[in-house]
Amino acid sequence: MTSPTPRQPQQTPGAQQPAHPTDPTDVPRQTQVPQGPQESAPYEETRIERVIGRGFRYATERALAPYQTAVIRIGFSATWLLFLLREWPHRAVLYGPDSPWSLDMARRLLDGNHAFSVLPWSDGRGWFECVYLLAIVAGALLMLGWRTRTMSVLFMIGVISLQNRSVFIGDGGDNVIHLMSMYLVLTRCGQVWSLDARRAKRAADAAGGAPGGSRDLPGVILWAVLGLALAVAQLGGNYGLDWIENGPFPHIGWSPVLWGLWAAHGLWWAVQRYAPGEPRIVLDTLTKLAHNGALLVIMVEVCLIYATAGWYKIQGSRWQDGTAVYFPMHLDYFSPWPSLSELLGSNGVMIMLITYGTVIVQVAFPFTLANRRLKNVLLVVMICEHLSIAFLLGLPFFSLAMITADAVFLPTNFLTWLAARLSGLRGRLFPRGGPARTAGGADGGEPDARTDHSGGGHTLVG
Numbered sequence: 001m002t003s004p005t006p007r008q009p010q011q012t013p014g015a016q017q018p019a020h021p022t023d024p025t026d027v028p029r030q031t032q033v034p035q036g037p038q039e040s041a042p043y044e045e046t047r048i049e050r051v052i053g054r055g056f057r058y059a060t061e062r063a064l065a066p067y068q069t070a071v072i073r074i075g076f077s078a079t080w081l082l083f084l085l086r087e088w089p090h091r092a093v094l095y096g097p098d099s100p101w102s103l104d105m106a107r108r109l110l111d112g113n114h115a116f117s118v119l120p121w122s123d124g125r126g127w128f129e130c131v132y133l134l135a136i137v138a139g140a141l142l143m144l145g146w147r148t149r150t151m152s153v154l155f156m157i158g159v160i161s162l163q164n165r166s167v168f169i170g171d172g173g174d175n176v177i178h179l180m181s182m183y184l185v186l187t188r189c190g191q192v193w194s195l196d197a198r199r200a201k202r203a204a205d206a207a208g209g210a211p212g213g214s215r216d217l218p219g220v221i222l223w224a225v226l227g228l229a230l231a232v233a234q235l236g237g238n239y240g241l242d243w244i245e246n247g248p249f250p251h252i253g254w255s256p257v258l259w260g261l262w263a264a265h266g267l268w269w270a271v272q273r274y275a276p277g278e279p280r281i282v283l284d285t286l287t288k289l290a291h292n293g294a295l296l297v298i299m300v301e302v303c304l305i306y307a308t309a310g311w312y313k314i315q316g317s318r319w320q321d322g323t324a325v326y327f328p329m330h331l332d333y334f335s336p337w338p339s340l341s342e343l344l345g346s347n348g349v350m351i352m353l354i355t356y357g358t359v360i361v362q363v364a365f366p367f368t369l370a371n372r373r374l375k376n377v378l379l380v381v382m383i384c385e386h387l388s389i390a391f392l393l394g395l396p397f398f399s400l401a402m403i404t405a406d407a408v409f410l411p412t413n414f415l416t417w418l419a420a421r422l423s424g425l426r427g428r429l430f431p432r433g434g435p436a437r438t439a440g441g442a443d444g445g446e447p448d449a450r451t452d453h454s455g456g457g458h459t460l461v462g
Contacts, residue, residue, distance in 0.1 A: 063291040066191035067415040068408050072298070073189035074143050075404025076180050077155060079173070081139035083397050084132070095119070095165045096128045106165050110239070114246040116254050117164040118157065121238045131161060142184075145194020149268075150222060152189065153261055156181040173398035176405055179301060182248065185261070186294035188287065193419070219269065227262050295408070302405045303366040306382075310362030319359055322352035328393055336394035344392070358385065375409060382406055 045053070063069075084091075092098040107120050119131055135158030142151040159181040163174055190196040234241050234255060242253030249257075268287075271279045318324040328334045329345040344350055361381050368374045383403055390399035 059292050060285045060289050063188045063191060063288045065295055065408070065412070066188070067193075067412050067419075068410060069187050069189045069291075069295065070145075070191065070193045071407040071410065071415065072180065072404055073145070073148070073152075073184060073187075074193065075400065075407060076177055076184070077139045077143040079397055079400040079404060080155070080159060080177055080181075081136060081143060082400075084136050084139065091132055092125075092128070094169055095132070095162050097123070097125050099166055101166050101168065103165075107239070109167065110164060115160070115164040115167075116240045116246075116248075117161040118233075118238075118240070119161055119165045120240075121233070121236075131158070134158060135162060145190045145196050147219070147222065148190030148194060148196050149265060150226070152181075152184045152187075153258075156185055171395050171398045173395070173401035176305070176401040180298065180405065183294045183298050183301075186290045188291045215273075216269065223262070223266055223269075230258055230262060298405075298408055302408060303369070305402075305405070306362045306365045310359055310364075313359045313362070319355060322355045325355045325358070326351050334393040334395075337392065341392060357381075361385070369409070372411070376411065379406055379409055 087094055093100075097103070103120060103123060106117070109115075110117060110120065119128060121127065134154065138151050138154035138158050142148060142155045159177055163170065163178055240246065241255045241258075243255045244251055245253055247253035247255075247257060268283060271283055313319040313324070316324065318327070326345055329341040332338075335341045361378055365375075365378050365382065368378055383406055386399040386402045386406075390396040
């Protein structure tokens, strides 16, 4: 029978023996079996944590809807550009020194509503011509996608400067362009179908896909020139360049906004060139978050436009009895094709169907976004409605602005299919030597837009 006490280790000769060898307190520690900590169960995320994690990854992993944002970039800049070109002979009457709404009256109105415009900076005709011409150039370059980050800011300044100069000119489409020009500044609208995407693709091919930025001398010069121009305007104490009031945000003026955008462009270039590691990842995540947030605001804005328009129509007696469309068709101002307007206006059933159909589509559209097929059907109906407004009522720029706003909901498959068809048509009309490029390539427009660092390439003011 074994002893209940553990056996003592052999002692060397001359070693002192313990007085009570069976005392547990004298048992060497290595002979005691330690009681190890109990293994904890693996941590399991709760359902709410999983939902929040998926939402955060969805909002920051990539810039969503690159094709849709490219379409709204091209659409709004083209609409504004065509409007400025059409009104070129009348520019001085609309926004310039010959306008019935004088510059002094405009200054008093701007002081009251705290809107921003660069036209009150000078009374000279040369300054007005310069601003009008720069608005045209910025619209054209943004449409082509050249330095989209910079051109989106200049496009915004041109739009709000001219429209705030004469607020009583416009047909409703100007309000849409006004809002969207500010939202575009926060989007990566040059990921696809742009000169920026083509330049980034060629730079990556030349570098063998290696990370890191290029020197980009044209971008550095453009950034320096714009910073110098802003500094001169700031030191001159020009109208609207306040620091803590009369800006796009509460208690924030236009000066910190413009300087912040200028500094952000320089910081983005510096990080991509000199710190392509964790700082670049952080900035890239922030820009993706800003892009996706601005995209959500654009979608909500379009829904609000249709919802409010539809619900206000419901309250009108002419919309209730189905005769509202009849009256604009018989106004000379809205009848570019009098015979066609008379033909449609004389059909009571057609007038009733168009009137009620307009209200139903506008009210129902925000509620159909959860159903993709129904949403696409209503998109087609609304686009046809705006085309009819452009053709029958003579409001082409309003219709182009609204069709462009609707395009944010177009399916990606349709946009890529349309791009492939247009690329094939361009190849047949303008054949080039060498191997043909497919429409899906990044050079022609692009699945490479979903990469993590797309949207302008390694440029200073891309």
